[in-house]
Amino acid sequence: MSYYNIKNNNLKINSKKSIDKLIYMWYNIIAIKKKSKGEYKMYTVEDLRREYSEAAEIVRKCNLPVKSVGEITLGLSPKATRHMGITEKRLDDYTIILNQPYASVAKKEDRMNTIIHEILHTLPGCMNHGENWKYAASIVRKKTGIEIERTGYNAEYQKYREENHIYKYAVVCEKCGKKSFFQRMSDVVKYPQLYKCMCGGNLHLI
Numbered sequence: 001m002s003y004y005n006i007k008n009n010n011l012k013i014n015s016k017k018s019i020d021k022l023i024y025m026w027y028n029i030i031a032i033k034k035k036s037k038g039e040y041k042m043y044t045v046e047d048l049r050r051e052y053s054e055a056a057e058i059v060r061k062c063n064l065p066v067k068s069v070g071e072i073t074l075g076l077s078p079k080a081t082r083h084m085g086i087t088e089k090r091l092d093d094y095t096i097i098l099n100q101p102y103a104s105v106a107k108k109e110d111r112m113n114t115i116i117h118e119i120l121h122t123l124p125g126c127m128n129h130g131e132n133w134k135y136a137a138s139i140v141r142k143k144t145g146i147e148i149e150r151t152g153y154n155a156e157y158q159k160y161r162e163e164n165h166i167y168k169y170a171v172v173c174e175k176c177g178k179k180s181f182f183q184r185m186s187d188v189v190k191y192p193q194l195y196k197c198m199c200g201g202n203l204h205l206i
């Protein structure tokens, strides 16, 4: 199957199923590497409780109304998907679920980023990535220097995907050569001629 051939530079992924397979494969590659170095340990809910407390402390220092570990439900999802974490709200109860394969191979720094990302969803009016969530993320950035990723995708995986040309759409700048990758159809993918690169160059789809 062609999508397994990560050496193929023109690889383009076009179904959710094949993306999930790639992610699963990616986690396995990292897990095997870590296992060979004796660094691998399956991430547990206990680990999450500990790291949630640490992350909550960081958010609390930013004067944001964060819930303590006893006021929130924490869980892990065993399936390898693109989402590194997810927050669910039922009435006033919040549940944060981390992707276990991701959490088991990610660097602590990336995992903390994901946990803080999810904590920000538990703040009032922050369930989506709208203005409130962005404002909270900007407070965290100003106070701690931590740039919370908006996508909820893993930075390492993102890098892996870009290095291996695993993406659905790519737009390149004619002037500086900067490439931007997109997983979904968006206006810039549809009408690159209507947009400019930061450097002022014209964009086109590749």
Ligand SMILES: [Zn+2]
Residues within 6 Å of the ligand: 117, 121, 129, 150, 151, 152
């Ligand atoms: Zn989110």
Ligand SMILES: [Zn+2]
Residues within 6 Å of the ligand: 173, 174, 175, 176, 177, 178, 197, 198, 199, 200, 201
């Ligand atoms: Zn440019």
